[in-house]
Amino acid sequence: MDSNHINKEFEDLWHKSHPKKAAEKKEAAWEKFNQEVFKEKKVQKTPNYKYAIAASLLILIGVSGLLPYLSHETSTSTPLLAETNIIKNPTTSLKLVYLPDSSQIDLAPQAEISYAKEFKQNRKVHLKGEAFFNVTKDKEHPFQVDYKQTTTTVLGTSFRISSPVKNKTQVDLYEGSIQMNVEGSAKNWLIAPGESFIAEDDQVKIIAFNLFKEFKNAPLHELINYIETNYQYKVEFQSEKIDKNITLKIKKRESLDHVIQVLAQVYNLDYHIDHQQKRITFQS
Structure with a gap:
């Protein structure tokens, strides 16, 4: 039975059950009845590809517009990592170096130091070779020297870092006090003037010397x-x-x-x- 025939039977049924309705009311009521009984299945709308394409283009334009800024961030971040001052001593005699905080370093021949550009806020020096340090006091910004597997931390003092033999680090303290740390160890060593801190082959010892x-x-x-x-x-x-x-x-x-x-x-x-x-x- 087709849908037209079904509609006709429902229409006849409606007229028989409502014989006293006016013609114009019948039409309106029938229309309401027909909508309730035969609810049309909602047609899925075809997506508007014009708008989708436009949105995609906007996204692409937005991303491409950001590329100069992203590349700018990349280009600025790289120099920040590279903004390190490096001082070498290629000569055969000591080289006197003044740091931005007025600390002094006697850099041994063939030695090298490096430190961040913003040194006064981050007083950390990386040392290769040997050097004598005379550090300016600054309680708010401790002074650190990374050398091989050790870190020397001071506030203001005089000390010498050397490597008499391979795999051996020696720190001689002449004035003030220092704290020593060894990579891989949670222990701290406090050194007094006239003491040498020696780290060699995973062994640490402290010996006295004549000041x-x-x-x-x-x-x-x-x-x-x-x-x-x-x-x-x-x-x-x-x-x-x-x-x-x-x-x-x-x-x-x-x-x-x-x-x-x-x-x-x-x-x-x-x-x-x-x-x-x-x-x-x-x-x-």
Whole structure:
């Protein structure tokens, strides 16, 4: 039975059950009845591909528009990682280096340091080779040196980091205090002046050393040799005084200026220090 015939029978049934309705009311009522009984299946609308394509194009345009900004972020992030100051000492003598916080480093021959551009906020130095550090105090920003498997942390002090043999790290403390850490160990070691921290082959030991250098009635040329060897400055002294003996006790790694002042006072001499030429001249 087709749908037209079914509709006709329902229409006849409706008219028989509603004989007194006016023609115009019948038509309206029938229309309502027909909609309720024969609810049409909703037709799935065909997607509007024009709008879909337009939306896709907008997305593509948006992404392509962001590409310059994304590439800009990438290009700026790379230099940030690369914004590291590297200082090398390719010479055969010590190189004096001043850091942005006024800390001083005597960089040994063939040694190298690197540190972040924003050093005052992140006082961390990576060291290759050997160096002597004279660190400016800053309680809010501890000073750290990464060297091989060790980290040296200080507030303000003087110390030397060296590697006498392969796989051996030695830190000699002359002034202040330092904390030592070894990679892979949760233990901290606190070092006092006159102590050496030695890490070698997964073993750690702390030994004492003499903080002072003594000259007991020694020929003056011994002190001059000591200055030239440890400070890498050439000393010119009057020949008539060179053979005189001297008795003197100074701190190892004492500042060069202080050593020269003491020597000038002992012999009542004037002096001139040429830091560029690394030359010291004593004269009457």
